[in-house]
Amino acid sequence: MAMSIRKVALVLGGTGTVGGNLVRFLDGRNDWDVIAVARRAPEFRTRARFIGFDLSDARACAERLNGFEDVTHAIYAAEDTGGDTHADRARRNEAMFENALHAIEAAPKLARITLMQGSSVYGGHLGPYKTPAKETDARHMPPNHFFGQEDRLRDRQAGKRWSWTLLRPHAVSDLASGRRGGAALAIAVYATLSKALELPLRFPGKRGAFAAITEATDATLLSQAAVWSGTDGGCANQAFNITNGDVFRWQRLWPRVAEYFQMEAGEARAIELAAHMAHMGPLWDSLVERHGLGRRPLGDLVDWAFADTLFAQSWDVISDTAKCRAFGFDKFVDTEAMFIRRFDELRKRRIIP
Secondary structure: OOOOOOEEEEEEOOOOHHHHHHHHHHHOOOOEEEEEEEOOOOOOOOOOEEEEOOOOOHHHHHHHOOOOOOOOEEEEOOOOOOOOOHHHHHHHHHHHHHHHHHHHOOOOOOOEEEEEOOHHHHOOOOOOOOOOEOOOOOOOOOOOHHHHHHHHHHHHHOOOOOEEEEEEOOOEEOOOOOOOEOHHHHHHHHHHHHHHOOOOEEEOOOHHHHHOEEOOEEHHHHHHHHHHHHHOHHHOOEEEEOOOOOOEEHHHHHHHHHHHOOOOEEEEOOOOHHHHHHHOHHHHHHHHHHHOOOOOOHHHHEOHHHHHHHHHOOOOOOEOOHHHHHOOOOOOOOHHHHHHHHHHHHHHOOOOO
8 A cells, every 4th residue: 555655834824814724634634744833832732843933034034944854835824914004014924925935945845835815816805806706817906915925936936846826715714713713703702792782693894795795715625725736736836716615695694693692683784893892801801701711802812803804895705716626626615504613613612602
């Protein structure tokens, strides 16, 4: 019987929504070893080797990412969401990626670099755009940090032994790690607070967003896609949209969410969650005490700015996934079932009551 070739993954951004789930996913595979890089140590059990430093520090990158003789695959899932403008964010993220790329491309066994992008590469964060979005669509007017990162990757790959892959998910929903997770965690915490205040579960976004067609990506599905695309020779130097494979409208899903939390489903009422939740810390702390939940400040638990962006998109968000399927990735996830499963996980891990 043929023996599998052992692979070593270097996951940059290895404790975030995407990278953290990838680390956990690879933990369960016997043919992978994992090195996780992030500013803070993982809060989940893992056999991965952890290296803690800031990718924006060029010197630290050169020193801490040097000498990885066995790394075969690098997955870049780090993102700095700071900066007052899109241009600020682009500069910060492009610099981080350049620091990492300069160090990791010298690894002698490196075969593939996977760059995690997102549907914002098509300009969906700016307003209505052409849907369904295809990997060959023209770029929107910059800045967009994914553009600079992708250009660096393409330019540096010329003549090298390694190749690259670009993955483009949307609204990633991760396992219940309890660290500023994706859409499911934001909805669950918002529902918990609304119920404590004896309010109906109102959709906290614009009416247009309530009715628009949108999509999501299960983080485990994305991890499966990362392994597939990172090890399949036919995926070298290719970009792929990766979503669950279905689409939905919040107005159809919302009653099911309300039913799960045993609440009355309300209509859309746009609020700025980042501003409102800044005052909900004491209420959340009281719920933590009452229900014996994991102790974490509300501001560290959910990325409310991300939730505001998600619930404000009053235009269709649809990515064409025909290409990944044509190349051999045929997995899919039912999005409604995904959200319910995530809520169950959050309860099991005592993150929500």
